[in-house]
Amino acid sequence: MNASTFFKTENAERYLGTLCKHFGHKVPVTHDTGSGRIELPFGHCALTADETGLSLTATASDLPQLDKTIEVISSHLDRFAFRENPQLDWQVTPT
Template identity: 75%
Template sequence: MDASTFFTTPNAERYLGSLCKHFGHKVPVTHQPSFGRIELPFGQCVLCADGNGLLLTVEAPDRPQLDQTAEVISSHLDRFAFRENPDLTWTVANGTKA
């Protein structure tokens, strides 16, 4: 299963880097300019930054793990981007809200 959200921000690349650096101390992470992948034990997150913002896509084998992955990523982004107060709405691939 997968779900995605978009955070409109001029600081997308910085937040992508902060998330990858933070999680890189704990789990496998891939970080390249404008792209990152965080592999949590219960799911993974792919991050893509551009001039408009940050696209986050989480993947997991089932709905509880998908929700957990989205929550972990969201809570960390909330901390890193607290000045911008991200209000993320995750949409599951079938169109429902996570």
């Protein structure tokens, strides 16, 4: 299952880097300019940054694991981007 959201911000690259660096101490992460992937034990999240904002796509094998992946990524982005108060509207699509 997949879920996607978009966070409109001028600081997308910075948040992408901060998320990848933070999770890189705990789980496998890949990070290049403009993109990253965080591999959590219960799912993963692909991130893409451009001048308009940060795109996030979470993937997991079932809805409970997808919900957990979304919660972990969202809570960390909320913490790192607290000045912008991200309002993420995740759209779930079955795979």
